[in-house]
Amino acid sequence: MVQSVQTFINGKIFTSNPEQPHASAMIVRDGRISWIGEQPALKRIEGNCIDLKGQRVLPGFIDAHLHPLWLANASTQIACTPPIVNSIADLIVEIQTVYQLSRNDQWIEGWGFDEGKLLEKRTPTRWDLDQAAPDLPVFISRTCTHIAVVNSKALELAGITKETPDPPGGEIDRDSTGEPTGILRENAKELATRIMPVKSLEENAASLAELGSFLLSHGITAITDLSSRTGPTDYLNLYQTAVKKGLKQRTVLYYMWEDLKEQPHLKPDQVNCKNQIHIGGIKLFSDGSVSGKTAWVYTPFLGEAENYGIQTTSKEELTAAAEAAEQNQIQLVVHAMGGQAIDLILKTLDTKKNWLSDGPSLRIEHAAMPTTQAIKRAAEKGIAFVTQAIFMFAEIESYHNNLGEERTKQTYPIKSMLDAGVKVALSSDAPATAWADPVNPFVGIKSAVTRQAYNGADTGQEQRIDVATAILLYTKAAQEITRIPEVGKLAVNHHADFIVLEKDIFDMDLDKIDTVSVSKTYMGGELVFEKHR
Template structure:
């Protein structure tokens, strides 16, 4: 629909994320896109609707380059296993009992977000802990990283997991000294339980996703990604399109799981049209697990277990085959890798594969927790991009210290070094896959990147600090580039007028206030799509 008049946003403190013109006070929008930015245009020669920004700080809309929106929406309806509600296994049991008492049927009880590093017992709950709370209804609690879960005995029985069940390739069923499953399943072993959890319909998923849109807008998020998109039994591209018809406003890029498409890796042309609000941007492969869950493929064993180097979850032939499929489809290959060995394995395998995309890295490493300097040099030379998450160190410091110690923790997620080596980098949340109570909050990630301190003020490596302007750019302009969403991430002529207005000028107040920032308004295409109803601090 053609806009009748220009919209002139004036009297603001606009950070454009454009390095050639980063700070302006006025922006003119026409038909949803920015056509002019600068300072104080001649009012008499500019006809249109004028919007006074009242000296508020304006940022481009955040593009979360690695997240799981449907999972994020789903866990909002599950038992919260994080502070402030849960601090112990006893608290978990109380939450399970509360849920069982209010249910009218024997539907599965699910929970999300436990982190043994934050539990007073300092250990992962077991099937017997869950049985004590509920033995009749199947219970499944997923760890904050999303790579590990714990089930009660009823759920294990339904999944057919017993003493004789072998570990699947790339996964592990934890067992006690008698060989009995403890209820804890890691990596691909979690799929055994996921397979028996009742499936939701496409209509239900679309409704749930659409209902989450306002929460994302309340965080200034205008672009999203789904790094675990399914194609079987239904195609998530269809589900996201339906969600947008139902009210999902964010532009969305989906990355098919390799396991979903490897038997038929042809992605239709219409699915890859980047002009569409939903499109397929890549293929996703896992090469290891998580640091906090002790399943990342590391070169030095996790503390307290000299035999645990994590889990390798892919192979050289699989990576090369997936890369070939991505090239033939003209999309990105994105690979989950946290540990040193996993990152080195990817670079060793793919550094000599010629890139096939002209406008962005053909190959991305997701997370890249522990890259060595040599591996980063080679990855930079090969044009490999990185999407990483400073919120992990900020939110999960207890597990990182327990699993790695202070020295290795401080050397993780070396964003400053990545940038100095000329790599294309974006930062994101991996929501809901982190241990913060508000997993998708970009401002917490910004604070972690800028301060290199955890939520409890633990130093996590001051030599890897970056300044706030750079951090914002990595969450906006560079995230737009690395996800290949057209014309997003900066407020400059030709780009979509997607932006937020903040309650404070974060470029003046200092990083210590970042986790308290509120988004007052969010605009997409120059039109107001979210406005805060009540003023109150987060949390």
């Protein structure tokens, strides 16, 4: 068999490998790095020589908390974000435009509204949506994806009336007469989503493959799906089909506990980390979102003395899910934003021993408002926090409205987590944030290193981290938490997954980091993306 060999020279390589942080040349043999170091030590050029022309090189990014199928489908829905939608009136116009082109049996869908950014400073209601589409069902997701608004036709099809009780872990908003307003919080959304039309496996796989190309343009070479399902389409089959259609990213799936609880046994090949597509964990929710005022907090949301958010799971569910995760030798992954939600997880599983040897057994997703004691306990137990600095950057209006300026500065205390020894990864949670390009890693990195929102608001200077650390949290640390083997750093025997930047992220104003773009992306030493000039 003929070996594929390339020698990359004249680069400014940041390796994410603390044992050898910097290099200027590397040799790639059959997709893996066989040598890396400073160019003067390079004894000879092997194979094809590629001149990096002094550009900055980083390991490929790993998005440790992502919703690829949602993100892929969002491109076909109404984008309810600035600059297009700045008010409920704008939203009505956008829905009307789609309505006029729609079939009789079609659902109209949208994503990304944030009432903090809307002129009216309130959440749309069924009656707003009815003005635009009186006889077709409409489903609009809030930016956090934990809240949706539907119109009267959708309520009718879902069978939601005055008499419909709130489902466990969910709330149906009602007016003063008890009439549903169309706003469905947390698990109440499922009353509508379960009756919505489902795309075929082939359609969704094609969308994922197309998204994969876009993610490569952002330097993202490994991804996760934190809302994977067993039905009506099994996501393992879906992603394997997407690979056949061109999806290149190494991908970890996290299955929803509600889908697995009846039959939690998985086959060894399904959870094999060496497979491009594999199952890495079981996912459940402990609460909702800060921006949607459904995070389960210790101090009530601003101006709502009785609103402590929503608890969406129980000790019994957490314990059962942890046992299933241990049985399958995969992670337990729990969404928790508020302090009470985080503490429920820690207290429930405090005496349970870690069951994985190659990474954290337990991951807490978002971890927006951990107490000092929770941070300390997570460090002691080897529990990982997978967090999203982009939330503060993009959703500052809602954070200020719901928490106030001082509490906002205390959210996502990334530096405190790291100082305590907690395993931390940065990620995007795309498309669950109010930003036009929510998956862009450089936006999250900018937020983490400046602790300023897009509008310049201070989001907590004491919690700033430096650029190198932010990159580590998107590469090496993300690998250690997702357990994807032999990626995350540029080192001998690792996959040659790396990106070349147009500008040097280490040599620029911090407030310009979100303007950094990827010139080239390589996977296994193969050029898989090149920016056209």
